[in-house]
Amino acid sequence: MISNRAVFVSNEPIKPLKLFELNIDKIKVQEISSMELGVCMYNEFPEGTFYAGKKYGQGRGFWFLSENKLCKDFASIGGGYKLNLCNIRVNDRVGFVKYPDGTMGFLYNGQYQGIAFRNIPEGVYGLVAITGKCVKVSISDNSGISIQEETSVHTFNEPMESFSVRTADAKSVRFSRLRQPYGLDFINEETHKEMKDVYKETEISDETKKKEHIESENKFNPIVNAGLQARNDGYSTESNLRTVIKLALNLYNIHSNSITRIDSISKVPIQGIANLVKIFGDTLNILQRNNPPPEATNILPNRLKQIFDVVRPCFDNIQDMSGIVWTGSTSEGFAIPDNSDPDTPYIDQEMDLMIPLAMATEGSQKGPSDMVAMQSCKANEKDIFKREYVVTELENIGKRQLSKDFPSFIWIPSSNAGYVFIIVPESMQSCISEDFTKHVCARSHETSNLFLTRSKLLAIQEEYTRGRLSAVQSDITSERNNIDGQFQGQLKLVQEGPVQTISVNYQLQEIGGSLLEFDQTVDVAIALKGVDWPTIANPWISRERNWPEKTIVNKIIEGGYHIVPKYHPGGNGIDLEWRLSFSVAERTLAHTFTDNQRKCYMVFKKLWRTYLKVPKVVSSYHIKTTMFWLCERASSSLWKDSDLGYRYLDLQNFLIFFLQRRNVPNFFIPENNMLSNVDPTDIDVVLAKAQDIRRHQFEHHKSLVTPSSAFHFA
Structure with missing residues (x-):
């Protein structure tokens, strides 16, 4: 009891x-x-x-x-x-x-x-x-x-649900629309009344209400007047009857015809929104036509390879870069370079690279409950060992792991969904150097497990990259002065932490003759390659969906996942916690997008960059995740030209709904709420902006500035 x-x-x-x-x-x-x-x-x-x-x-x-x-x-x-x-x-x-x-x-x-x-x-x-x-x-x-x-x-809910719109002649007409996401699942609005908050309007002034009422009366008055005339005359002529029928049909068609149908929130034609997405989408696609994602997706295009060759010496403690993984929006074909000034074109781009150094497989243990009780394996202060060599040793461990006789690292889940700890198994400990143990490992008081620390590993690589930067820049300057046609540019380490971000500023001659200034950031992250598919993401494999098709799911499983040195922002595992990364899977998904899906996503990403980027709540990764959730619910057959306006509004509705719930669920691990550590006040600010965009479509989209010239990327 x-x-x-x-x-x-x-x-x-x-x-x-x-x-x-x-x-x-x-x-x-x-x-x-x-x-x-x-x-x-x-x-x-x-x-x-x-x-x-x-x-x-x-x-x-x-x-x-x-x-x-x-x-x-x-x-x-x-x-x-x-x-x-x-x-x-x-x-x-x-x-x-x-x-x-x-x-x-x-x-x-x-x-x-x-x-x-x-x-x-x-x-x-x-x-x-x-x-x-x-x-x-x-x-x-x-x-x-x-x-x-x-x-x-x-059980899978049908992706479409019906809803009704009351026409000006007071009749209710039913249409269909895509279901909205709810928590970690998708549910029916009739069962959950609060879902209607997605479409909630802000308080409308009395003057605006009066104006809308007059406009509505003007549309409806001819029918009323015809009825009053018939009542006064005591009869209705055939001409009056035809007029009433014609007017009623016209009002009905405004709502039932996909070309004339009006969005009930923004009060603009759905077809107008679709045309807007097509125009802006085609404009943004111009930037990609000379730089499509290559079929061999880990092979960089010429210009990006030249940039990487420039920064490669900053990471020469890593001997073999052949296994480098190209990730991010550029590899997916969704990079939108910024051109802020048409008179002096300035292009801001990013290139994301991941270097898997070794392999890790899932274990069955739990993570340590007390993350503070870690015993550092301290190095002797007089030790003259070059610390950057431990990164080289980690790479050599990875090479030995290619043989089935050498053990993999073991990862175990932390208390944060999608985050893990990396254990050095006992069978490996006798094969690693004492310096490796001292410089990048820590032992748990609770379990005596030896853990690979993310913080120490990153600190060592950052220190080495920073030290190499000036020497690499000096070599660039020397080559530029002695050899014509060599790269001319400036390097700068602009970001630390999970990735080493190097800014490369340089200039290129455009085909038309003008000079373009580029600010290319290169993000390089060391990582571990996951062995087999993680158990926590198994539900993604089997959950019912309209997208992607089974062959793509199998391809994603075959491509696997990675483990990157990133800790949960709200956790206490700053030294030990790593994150499961599905970047390769996301690249595969992005390459399946239809032309209309690409346009829809790129226009919305541009809208985010212009209006929703500040305060720092919603990232481009949140926008991409929202698009993935939408695509899973809406198969390719629901992305026809006639559907484009609806799908674009659905994408906005999905994001608004996520913000209202203060929960953007990770696409592969929905239990991972990617807004769990964001200030609710900041979320509310971005939510208000998103709702304002939803209500005033044309006002926000007409001010989107796109680059004034199409430059050559080769």
């Missing part, structure tokens, strides 16, 4: 396909808040982590249902779940079941209520908070019984 206001955790981890169920023994009717039920990663809360019920707590690794809201780490990630814990009564039974694929759903009186969460890790414990109207519960006799896996876990 569990009673009184308290939080309880199960003694043992929840096993897959085993029911966890409670009897509701007593409630307090006058209370309006609910109990809370779910799972957490702890049997005993570590220091700095607590949970008091009513969505109040601190820490990571909590998933629970409060009222009908789905909560992750005390923040709501979705509402309107089928089970509402506010509605429970005495003698009811509530419970949940976790499935082998990491999904989890709740049950009410034995009836499955549908999927609630995805990517729940192994080893979580049952969690219940006896708060609100629930006063006493007990463990049900059904707890622990085996549950047959529900087919409804993978």
Whole structure:
């Protein structure tokens, strides 16, 4: 028996396909808040982590249902779940079941209520908070019984849903539109009324309302006048009747005809929006025609290869660059160079490169709970060993791993979805140098595991790159003065941390004769190559979708993933945490875009760059992720020319919805909310901007400035 206001955790981890169920023994009717039920990663809360019920707590690794809201780490990630814990009564039974694929759903009186969460890790414990109207519960006799896996876990909602528009003649006409995303799933607006907030208008002035009312009356008055005339005359002539029918049909056609249909929010023709996307999309595509993504996507085009050859000596402690991975918008074919001044053309571009040095495979352990309790493997202060050689040693480990006899590094998940720790296995420790252990490793007091530290590795590479920069620049200057036609430009290290970013400023002669100034940034990130597909991303493989097709999914799995030295911005794993990267998969997905999908995405990316980039909430990666979610719901058949205006508005609606939920779910690991550590105030600022764009389409799009000349990229 569990009673009184308290939080309880199960003694043992929840096993897959085993029911966890409670009897509701007593409630307090006058209370309006609910109990809370779910799972957490702890049997005993570590220091700095607590949970008091009513969505109040601190820490990571909590998933629970409060009222009908789905909560992750005390923040709501979705509402309107089928089970509402506010509605429970005495003698009811509530419970949940976790499935082998990491999904989890709740049950009410034995009836499955549908999927609630995805990517729940192994080893979580049952969690219940006896708060609100629930006063006493007990463990049900059904707890622990085996549950047959529900087919409804993978039930797929149709991508289109119907909605109605009331015409000027007061009739309701039904159309279809793409469903909106909701939390980690996609749901029906009729079930979840709050979805209508996506289309919520700001307060309209009385003057504007009066003007719109007059315009509406002007459209409707001929029909009214014809009816009044017939009533006064006592009869209706055939001419009057034809006039009424013609006017009614015209009003209906405004809403039913795709060419004349009006967007109910911005009050502009849908076809006008489609034409806008086509015009701007064609203009932006001009910038890509001379630089399409090559079929061999790790082979750089000539100009980019020349730039890389210039910065390559800054990384010459890495011996072999043949396995370099070209990623980012340039490799995807979606780079939009900035040209800020037509009189003195200035082009700002980026090139993202990833260098996999070694391999890592997924392990079965949990990450250390106490990230502070790490014992550094300190080097002797008098040690004259050149620290940059540890990067070379890591590369040599990778070469030895090509033989099946040499072990891979092992990665284990941290408490942040999509982030991991890298373990040096015992079978490898005897094969690495003492200097490698001292300079880039740390040992856990809790488990005695030896971890590969991201912070130390990056610090060493950054120090080396910075030291090489002046020497490389000196060589460039010397060659320029002695050999005609050599590269002329300036190098500068402009960013530190997970990537080494080198700015390359140079000039090129355009075909027309004018001189173009380029500021090319080259991002170089060291990484590990993942072995096999990660378990946490398995649901992506099997989830129902309209895009991409199965052959592309198989190609993505074959291409695999990488692990980059990036820690979760809200976590405490700054020294040890790495991130799973699906950059190669994203490049593959981007190359499947149809021409209309490309136009839609590039215009919206330009819109983001112009209006939504500040404050720093939404990045270009968020925009790309939003586009991926939209494409998954809308197959290629829904991207015809006649659909382009609708899909472009859908893309805006998706982003607005994500911002309203303060949750942009990662496309491969939806449990990773990529806004989880962003200031809510800043999110609200960007949300207001996005909503204003949604209401005033032409006003914002007509001011998008595109480059004045098409320059040659070869």
